[in-house]
Amino acid sequence: MQYISSTFIKFCLPFFLLFSSIIYLNAQDKPQDEDAFFIRSIYDQALTDSRSYVWLEHLTTSIGGRLAGSPQASAAVEYTRQMLDTIGLDNVWLQPCEVPHWVRGEKEQVRIVNSSRGSIDLPALALGNSIGTGENGLTAKVIEVQSLNELETLGRAKLAGKIVFFNRPMNPTQIRTFNAYGGAVDQRVYGASRASKYGAVAAIIRSMTTRQDDIPHTGVSVYEEDATPIPAIAISTNASNLLSQLLKQEEVSLYLRSTSQMMSPKPSYNVIAEIKGSTYPDEIILVGGHLDSWDVGSGAHDDGAGCVQSMDVLFLLQQLNYQPKRTIRCVLFMNEENGLGGALEYAKISNEKGEFHMAAIESDAGGFSPRGFSADAEADLFNNYFKQVTTWSPLLEPYGLILSKGGSGADISPLKSQRGLLFGLRPDSQRYFDYHHTAIDNIDAINKRELELGAAAMTSLIYLLDKYGLKKE
Amino acid sequence: MQYISSTFIKFCLPFFLLFSSIIYLNAQDKPQDEDAFFIRSIYDQALTDSRSYVWLEHLTTSIGGRLAGSPQASAAVEYTRQMLDTIGLDNVWLQPCEVPHWVRGEKEQVRIVNSSRGSIDLPALALGNSIGTGENGLTAKVIEVQSLNELETLGRAKLAGKIVFFNRPMNPTQIRTFNAYGGAVDQRVYGASRASKYGAVAAIIRSMTTRQDDIPHTGVSVYEEDATPIPAIAISTNASNLLSQLLKQEEVSLYLRSTSQMMSPKPSYNVIAEIKGSTYPDEIILVGGHLDSWDVGSGAHDDGAGCVQSMDVLFLLQQLNYQPKRTIRCVLFMNEENGLGGALEYAKISNEKGEFHMAAIESDAGGFSPRGFSADAEADLFNNYFKQVTTWSPLLEPYGLILSKGGSGADISPLKSQRGLLFGLRPDSQRYFDYHHTAIDNIDAINKRELELGAAAMTSLIYLLDKYGLKKE
Numbered sequence: 042m043q044y045i046s047s048t049f050i051k052f053c054l055p056f057f058l059l060f061s062s063i064i065y066l067n068a069q070d071k072p073q074d075e076d077a078f079f080i081r082s083i084y085d086q087a088l089t090d091s092r093s094y095v096w097l098e099h100l101t102t103s104i105g106g107r108l109a110g111s112p113q114a115s116a117a118v119e120y121t122r123q124m125l126d127t128i129g130l131d132n133v134w135l136q137p138c139e140v141p142h143w144v145r146g147e148k149e150q151v152r153i154v155n156s157s158r159g160s161i162d163l164p165a166l167a168l169g170n171s172i173g174t175g176e177n178g179l180t181a182k183v184i185e186v187q188s189l190n191e192l193e194t195l196g197r198a199k200l201a202g203k204i205v206f207f208n209r210p211m212n213p214t215q216i217r218t219f220n221a222y223g224g225a226v227d228q229r230v231y232g233a234s235r236a237s238k239y240g241a242v243a244a245i246i247r248s249m250t251t252r253q254d255d256i257p258h259t260g261v262s263v264y265e266e267d268a269t270p271i272p273a274i275a276i277s278t279n280a281s282n283l284l285s286q287l288l289k290q291e292e293v294s295l296y297l298r299s300t301s302q303m304m305s306p307k308p309s310y311n312v313i314a315e316i317k318g319s320t321y322p323d324e325i326i327l328v329g330g331h332l333d334s335w336d337v338g339s340g341a342h343d344d345g346a347g348c349v350q351s352m353d354v355l356f357l358l359q360q361l362n363y364q365p366k367r368t369i370r371c372v373l374f375m376n377e378e379n380g381l382g383g384a385l386e387y388a389k390i391s392n393e394k395g396e397f398h399m400a401a402i403e404s405d406a407g408g409f410s411p412r413g414f415s416a417d418a419e420a421d422l423f424n425n426y427f428k429q430v431t432t433w434s435p436l437l438e439p440y441g442l443i444l445s446k447g448g449s450g451a452d453i454s455p456l457k458s459q460r461g462l463l464f465g466l467r468p469d470s471q472r473y474f475d476y477h478h479t480a481i482d483n484i485d486a487i488n489k490r491e492l493e494l495g496a497a498a499m500t501s502l503i504y505l506l507d508k509y510g511l512k513k514e
Numbered sequence: 515m516q517y518i519s520s521t522f523i524k525f526c527l528p529f530f531l532l533f534s535s536i537i538y539l540n541a542q543d544k545p546q547d548e549d550a551f552f553i554r555s556i557y558d559q560a561l562t563d564s565r566s567y568v569w570l571e572h573l574t575t576s577i578g579g580r581l582a583g584s585p586q587a588s589a590a591v592e593y594t595r596q597m598l599d600t601i602g603l604d605n606v607w608l609q610p611c612e613v614p615h616w617v618r619g620e621k622e623q624v625r626i627v628n629s630s631r632g633s634i635d636l637p638a639l640a641l642g643n644s645i646g647t648g649e650n651g652l653t654a655k656v657i658e659v660q661s662l663n664e665l666e667t668l669g670r671a672k673l674a675g676k677i678v679f680f681n682r683p684m685n686p687t688q689i690r691t692f693n694a695y696g697g698a699v700d701q702r703v704y705g706a707s708r709a710s711k712y713g714a715v716a717a718i719i720r721s722m723t724t725r726q727d728d729i730p731h732t733g734v735s736v737y738e739e740d741a742t743p744i745p746a747i748a749i750s751t752n753a754s755n756l757l758s759q760l761l762k763q764e765e766v767s768l769y770l771r772s773t774s775q776m777m778s779p780k781p782s783y784n785v786i787a788e789i790k791g792s793t794y795p796d797e798i799i800l801v802g803g804h805l806d807s808w809d810v811g812s813g814a815h816d817d818g819a820g821c822v823q824s825m826d827v828l829f830l831l832q833q834l835n836y837q838p839k840r841t842i843r844c845v846l847f848m849n850e851e852n853g854l855g856g857a858l859e860y861a862k863i864s865n866e867k868g869e870f871h872m873a874a875i876e877s878d879a880g881g882f883s884p885r886g887f888s889a890d891a892e893a894d895l896f897n898n899y900f901k902q903v904t905t906w907s908p909l910l911e912p913y914g915l916i917l918s919k920g921g922s923g924a925d926i927s928p929l930k931s932q933r934g935l936l937f938g939l940r941p942d943s944q945r946y947f948d949y950h951h952t953a954i955d956n957i958d959a960i961n962k963r964e965l966e967l968g969a970a971a972m973t974s975l976i977y978l979l980d981k982y983g984l985k986k987e
Contacts, residue, residue: 085687213963214558216913251963410883410942412914440689441885469883469942471963490686490724490944 076436076508080501083357084440087497092356093349094489096124097408100349101339101484108169108336109376110142110307117332118310121348121373125314128356132317135310138386140376142307143170145336146300151245151276154180154296156287163280164255166337167301168229168246168262169379171273178298179272181242185288189227189235201240204295206288207232208247208281211474218470219406222249222477226260233273234265243272243297247281250474255279258478259335261379272299311383314355315370318507324367326506327401328354328499331377331384331452338482342473346408346492347466348373353496354503365507367399374452377405381451388455400506402464402499403450407476408492409468413437414502415447417454417463426462426511433505442498443467462511466499549909549981553974556830557913560970565829566822567962569597570881573822574812574957581642581809582849583615583780590805591783594821594846598787601829605790608783611859613849615780616643618809619773624718624749627653627769629760636753637728639810640774641702641719641735642852644746651771652745654715658761662700662708674713677768679761680705681720681754684947691943692879695722695950699733706746707738716745716770720754723947728752731951732808734852745772784856787828788843791980797840799979800874801827801972804850804857804925811955815946819881819965820939821846826969827976838980840872847925850878854924861928873979875937875972876923880949881965882941886910887975888920890927890936899935899984906978915971916940935984939972 100107100117107114118135125133151165167173181202186192187209192200207228215221226249233244248258255277262273274297276284287293312332318324330347334340351371358369375383391398402414418426423446431444448454449463457463468491476482573580573590580587591608598606624638640646654675659665660682665673680701688694699722706717721731728750735746747770749757760766785805791797803820807813824844831842848856864871875887891899896919904917921927922936930936941964949955 084689088686213561216557216967218963410944412885471883471967472961475961488945488948490691494689494944 076505079504080436082361083500083504084497086357086360087353087493087500088490090360091353091493091496093353093492093496096349096352097341097345097487097492098484100345101341105339106336107332107334107340108143109140109309109333109379109382110304111336114309114333114375118312118375121312121332121352125312125352125355125371128359130314130316130355130359133314136313136387136390138309138311138375138383139306140309140382141170141380142304143379144302144304146173146302149274150178150296150298151274152296153284153287154294156293157291158287161283163284164257164277165274166257166259167299168259168273168275169335170303171233171262171299171301172270173299173301174243174272174297176300178296179242180294180296183284183288183293183295185285189231192235192239197239200236203241204243204245204297205232205236205241206245206284208285210247211249211251213251218251218474221251222474225249229260229275230263231265233262233271234268237269237271241271243274245295246273246275248275248277249477250278252475253278253282256479256481259337260478272297274299309375309383311375311387312373313370315368316355316358316365318365318367320366321510322368323397324399324510325370325396326367326503327370327372327398327453328503329372329374329452330404331375332373333376333378335378335478337480339484341482341484341487342407342476343478343482344377344405346487346495347404350404350408350492350496350499354500357496357500363504367507367510369503369507377452384452384455391456396459398456398459398461399511400462400464401449401453401456402466402502403453404466404495404499405450405452406466406470407468407473408487408495409472410491411466411468411495411498412441413443413445413467414464415445415449415467417447417449417457419457419460422460422513425514429511430462436505437501440498440501460513464502466495468495549978552977553909555834556973556977557970559830559833560826560966560973561963563833564826564966564969566826566965566969569822569825570814570818570960570965571957573818574814578812579809580805580807580813581616582613582782582806582852582855583777584809587782587806587848591785591848594785594805594825598785598825598828598844601832603787603789603828606787609786609860609863610781610783611848611856612779613782613855614643614853615777616852617775617777619646619775622747622774623651623769623771624747625769626757626760627767629766630764631760636757637730637750638747639730639732640772641732641746641748642808643776644706644735644772644774645743646773646775647716647745647770649773651769652715653767653769656757656761656766656768658758662704665708665712670712673709676714677716677718677770678705678709678714679718679757681758683720684722684724686724691724691947694724695947698722702733702748703736704738706735706744707741710742710744714744716747718768719746719748721748721750722950723751725948726751726755729952729954732810733951745770747772782848782856784848784860785846786843788841789828789831789838791838791840793839794983795841796870797872797983798843798869799840799976800843800845800871800926801976802845802847802925803877804848805846806849806851808851808951810953812957814955814957814960815880815949816951816955817850817878819960819968820877823877823881823965823969823972827973830969830973836977840980840983842976842980850925857925857928864929869932870934871929871932872934872984873937874922874926874929874934875939875975876926877939877968877972878923878925879939879943880941880946881960881968882945883964884939884941884968884971885914886916886918886940887937888918888922888940890920890922890930892930892933895933895986898987902984903935909978910974913971913974937975939968941968
């Protein structure tokens, strides 16, 4: 202790202070004008008195996985409607839509049988929309492929009667993990459909993640119109590596069993709430996410986070007594995961009404620390729009937000033809595919501050869009 | 299923593809020149074949907490030296230094006694360097304060014989959490020392985190030269809230027991490794972190991450067969947490040798997704240096890295007088104080990709510093 006293105080404390006083030039220190001041107040509100985290806790832990057509999806509709009702908005309503209703059934089984290593059960999840194997399951030899194109090379001679194993990994060198996902997910979406054309009896797919672990990732699969449906099941990356290794040494057969099936379509709802604009009520600024999730886990990042953040945008504006000039509308879309039923219905009705969405922001990339927005519009409009919004960059950069060109979100993309400007909230993407479509996408994977910062980021952009509008030329 | 086939394929698949093809303009797509190409190769290497994560797994799970002077700190010295020896560098050596040796002793106790709610044990951790209460503990009334200044206002009349409870929270509205830490940590560092001057018998401190939870955070406390040492113990934020609430209603007494004590100073080491420069061997570019941690948890983010990332810089450069013009030196400093023994010794010897650290980078802000570097130098040099390094921004921004003015790191700050340029790696800070100085700062709080991206970011900056150097005017 006496050792500490002199050396430490003389030499070290200055560094403590120095380290502590690292200056991040943020708006809190020097609000340059009214806009900087209001955006600062949005962040203050979001980080001290917002609702997103408690809403998400309920949505995930009390309601759980919210697959379209499920009782939990209905509960989520009713819960979020009631919560939006508490904010004191101008309108809160449910918009009917029809959604597919797929059910997983019993726990699926994927088992290596009769290998030199004996029988090995692999962590597996049937893919959304996929058919089951029948009660008794099926057993067949496995053939590994790296791409959809490889199916054509191999042809019916090699594929008929087989289980096709799609094993091309997500590219870990992509900095943005969504790009890696985009480069691999064709196997999950189309693998079974394409393999069936060559007589394959089932498809198994390497999970969509850059992690090496035992957690299988589900997600949508699609049977194209000319395809014979066959079972489609994802296995974990560790299981994929093991299977691939075995296949290098010997013939491997798998036993698969899945009782998943498609039920009849179900009625469901988009949940909508808005603050009417005082000056330009017909210019709509939409913020939204999707309320449905997969059935495993509880859809915390995908996309409970986007829903509660979008709800929080209205809550924050109300708490700050902000009266918008334009209509600010929160939309919680139903059935993004396996059909876009809600989004397509929303766009259809909006178009029929002749609505104009001047801007729309979707949060559907996880509740992680926000790093900016990507923007999208019709080609003839984009540059002009983007020039206008990037004049706001000095107001957003203190919060670590960068505007870039890119996609927006699956639910709002159908609104692009209304010729407004679409945005996607861009959180840090490194951890997203640790959780995406898995049993571990739960509230404990959410950091409260990161979630709230996303809500504040969207609220800030909406404030600027509302105040300054967007000129088409 | 038949419902899906037509609607889905016609309308939804385009959005899937659109969503998947979000374009992040990164160097991978368009290497503009040799530098962009080499930096891309650094990231490719880091994300596919680096060592930082496996080294950190060993450091945390096999060795554990590495408090200066502890056997674990010695094990960490030997382990990292051996790992650096495997890389094939020009020099690997240990630099002796003397460090304080504080031990926590038995599990500390902080108990509310005789309150209207009965007795309540509070989650607590003695602060580093603090003295114990003696075997029998102590019991006294509590008085809550919000600042060091408030002590003077209250004076000896109110404080003598009391336990002073420092309860000013970290400001949650700070976007960069280190600023919030800097705004509250004076209570932890000086609280006991200052309170003792007014006759207080002990200090308890609200844990340094923005979270509301049951996890106490330790950290350094300092007895100034004129202070009588009294026990200093942190309690969790939930416990702080409870105690504060009770104090609004009634007098509260606490029973404290801690057997922590300062032992005699111990010999220890900085671990150093380098690749000699081919052209300017006397211009040193340092990269480092600190090898010691607190005794609770296993110092995964603080600062195991910074150590293994710094080691990985050398590994990555070796793997890429990069022969630097300048000397690239990795330094794992000992005793940052409670004395800076290693850093002060390193600077002293370096100055005696007349060395010139042209640049130094410290990673000591967690193994999270990197968002840039802060830069620091002597005032007369800074602008000129910063102008030079910001010409590299177009090469760094594709990886989400922003250069800003700010502090560097506690261990390298003593090198500032050598008139080079110092940097701090700036990871996203939102989650840092969830783990900082706690029992949960373990490997499961680390995301492998985020850790590797930090190593790649530092390697990239070092490549540019090495290639282009820095002109003093």
